[in-house]
Amino acid sequence: MQLFRKALLPTDAPRVLLITGGSSGIGRAAALLFAALGDQVTVTGRRADRLDALRREVETRELPGMILPVIADVTDSDAMQRTVALTLAEFNRLDVLVANAGIGHRGALVEAEWADIETVLRTNIDGVIHSVRAAVPAMRASGGGHIVIISSVLGPLPGPYVSVYCASKAAVDALGRALRAELRADHIHVTVLWVGHTDTEFAERRLGQPGRVASRWPAMTPEQVAGGIARALERKPRTMTLRWRDSALLWAGRHFPGLAERLLAHIYG
Numbered sequence: 001m002q003l004f005r006k007a008l009l010p011t012d013a014p015r016v017l018l019i020t021g022g023s024s025g026i027g028r029a030a031a032l033l034f035a036a037l038g039d040q041v042t043v044t045g046r047r048a049d050r051l052d053a054l055r056r057e058v059e060t061r062e063l064p065g066m067i068l069p070v071i072a073d074v075t076d077s078d079a080m081q082r083t084v085a086l087t088l089a090e091f092n093r094l095d096v097l098v099a100n101a102g103i104g105h106r107g108a109l110v111e112a113e114w115a116d117i118e119t120v121l122r123t124n125i126d127g128v129i130h131s132v133r134a135a136v137p138a139m140r141a142s143g144g145g146h147i148v149i150i151s152s153v154l155g156p157l158p159g160p161y162v163s164v165y166c167a168s169k170a171a172v173d174a175l176g177r178a179l180r181a182e183l184r185a186d187h188i189h190v191t192v193l194w195v196g197h198t199d200t201e202f203a204e205r206r207l208g209q210p211g212r213v214a215s216r217w218p219a220m221t222p223e224q225v226a227g228g229i230a231r232a233l234e235r236k237p238r239t240m241t242l243r244w245r246d247s248a249l250l251w252a253g254r255h256f257p258g259l260a261e262r263l264l265a266h267i268y269g
């Protein structure tokens, strides 16, 4: 982690991160990890009570970092611009964006409610675009940075009855990989993180049909994924998976698409 600090920051100034969707799950675990490392972290979400509880936890545990909770909806471009302005006012710079806020959807495309489909696309695609467009000028002014887009193994490897969610993650995969080249001259790295099944509130909050998906696939903890985000910041890969079984699934999808399709039908069917 020290190595990363030296690589990104010319001085010993604390690193400043913006994590969207930090009121629960992966975003919350990442906020706690980075606060434990001494970073200054702006955390967004819509649930004020959860954000406040996170800030209090960091204070109670006397973690060396700081949390700035900001109530902001990622689908609102002005709210994301305001979030970055508040971050600069509080911490003077922005080094890292973790574009994490997201929502799932389950069910057959044709039977799905349009309102649900729209919410997933607006949150998972527009949300990332608004976050990136707000963060990049601040990163440029800070001399560079790193954007980590929290995608899913279902981006490169879509499964049945999760088509809308898969499409939203495939969209941000493409966005992230194109941005990597676009922002190279600004010294802003972009990593797309292909996260596998993780035990968070994601399944309960998913739109569309109720019920757990991927219950046959072992889950990671949000803390494991947070550790993966920290590793991504150190290594700066283009894309990254966090465990061998997810890498194996993606490899099978590339080389044996028929087999992978049957496996996904078994997991998600």
Ligand SMILES: NC(=O)c1ccc[n+]([C@@H]2O[C@H](COP(=O)([O-])OP(=O)(O)OC[C@H]3O[C@@H](n4cnc5c(N)ncnc54)[C@H](OP(=O)(O)O)[C@@H]3O)[C@@H](O)[C@H]2O)c1
Pocket (backbone or CB within 6 Å): 020, 021, 022, 023, 024, 025, 026, 027, 044, 045, 046, 047, 050, 072, 073, 074, 075, 100, 101, 102, 103, 104, 123, 150, 151, 152, 153, 195, 196, 197, 198, 199, 200, 201, 202, 203, 205, 222
């Ligand atoms: N869990 C998994 O199995 C899994 C697997 C692969 C990828 N992922 C991805 O990981 C990311 C985090 O999910 P999670 O598993 O940690 O689920 P989670 O516990 O439900 O967290 C989702 C976070 O996103 C925020 N959010 C949702 N809609 C938002 C909006 N319109 N504006 C602002 N914030 C919003 C939520 O905050 P508020 O509700 O307070 O706004 C919450 O903090 C998502 O992008 C998800 O697609 C998850």
